[in-house]
Amino acid sequence: MSFRDHIVSCNNYDPGRVVPLFAGEDRVGLLRRDNAAALRRFPDVFAVADDRVSLVERGDVAAVSRAVDAVVDALVVEKRIPKSRNETFDVAPRWGAPVLFRLDRGAVPFFGTRAYGVHLNGYLWKAGTLHLWVGRRAPDKRVAPGKLDNLVAGGIGNGHGLEETLLKEGEEEASLAQSLTSHAVPAGAVSYRMENELGIRDDVLFVFDLEIPADFIPKNQDGEIVHFELMPASAVLDRVRTSEDFKFNVNLVILDFALRHGLLRPDHPEYLDVATGLHRPLD
């Protein structure tokens, strides 16, 4: 592995394998061709052409969401979409734009709608050395079981704002008091586009840095993390470079942290690959 390999594998998206999903004039998703073909059975909701799929159903958010949900239920039966998680994500043409419909989280990669998450780097200085808190994901997680993770990370579900998600996940995942998490500094966003076995992940991760008090020990409350470890940041970066121990997208968040804090320096041969590879344009 190299730093660049992690960036490449999170950006293995191939436009030739995909058709866009349109709602009116706006592209709102990216359907792998096999997934697009599976929507032909639902002409009341989706119009499937060779080069695009269009949302036919019109109406308010609730009406469109109900129609799409019925399609999702049928695709779950066909095992094209994993069983519903009972958590929905907003679908909109752009961050901050009016919501068009809500989609079960499990169906997001099938439709390739953009998903947003928050990732928190929990860091502290110890004996003059920068350290990062690292979590180990539970073995029963659907995505990346047993892999290493940031101190806190979570998707931004429908109805939960970004800061609210960060505060809530901080409590659930690491027992961080909201009064502490509220000091987290927003430090940018990592973006990538990746094909997986279900479809396309078109992801934006809002990145936060939080200095953790020396006497604080994170404790997981929701069963998603089995163990936390405080590691020297340079050792974390080495592990990113030499292994696939971290969840695929967490590698990118750590590379972004390393770049911003001078752990990775300009004389590193991959410096510009990292500096330019973490922020895929949002088209």
Add this chain to the structure above:
Amino acid sequence: MSFRDHIVSCNNYDPGRVVPLFAGEDRVGLLRRDNAAALRRFPDVFAVADDRVSLVERGDVAAVSRAVDAVVDALVVEKRIPKSRNETFDVAPRWGAPVLFRLDRGAVPFFGTRAYGVHLNGYLWKAGTLHLWVGRRAPDKRVAPGKLDNLVAGGIGNGHGLEETLLKEGEEEASLAQSLTSHAVPAGAVSYRMENELGIRDDVLFVFDLEIPADFIPKNQDGEIVHFELMPASAVLDRVRTSEDFKFNVNLVILDFALRHGLLRPDHPEYLDVATGLHRPLD
């Protein structure tokens, strides 16, 4: 103006107006079609085809540089290239790759070879508020006369390493002791591709942050900056948003600083435009 406008104007590159310059198998430059046509007079050095220009001259760095220099001298006479600055930039296929030839700085946009610079954000906390040192460029600068600038900025000339350039420019531009500048933290790189009246700027700016002691007053030594001012960082960011007071590329460096330090927050409607727009991929 908006934040996005600055990013767009630094990335006004239109591939349709340009042909690549190749050295062997490697693309090393981007020639606007009128500039490419002007090279037809020099078939011993450049082979000009409709869809590409190739460097014909072979030999070691000194030999190729001499041949290209002779062409540059002729183009200076024709006023296609401004008068030589007597400072040369290395030309290579990639950062860190072996140098193919050296090119007068004034000729870099004509050939569209990639140029590298260092920009230093000089910051401090004053009365609990983040401040930035801002310079005013001299009225006789060829590029962006009279515009506002970072505390220190400079191109990486031939034979000077990146850190060496930073230390040297810090002394010349702001009287920063090398012992202070050596604490600057590398924090990534900003990249953009821009057409100007001379040709194409294909630029990479290595970004550094340096905390400046409260009692330090920068003093210019090389005549490139006429005045320094310490401004609240939020006021600097406002000025970026509402004006063209800063040199075109300095707007991007300040946006990058604002993003990394939480001055620009995720609820800002342009947050993701900034997060994804500052790091043009290096192809």
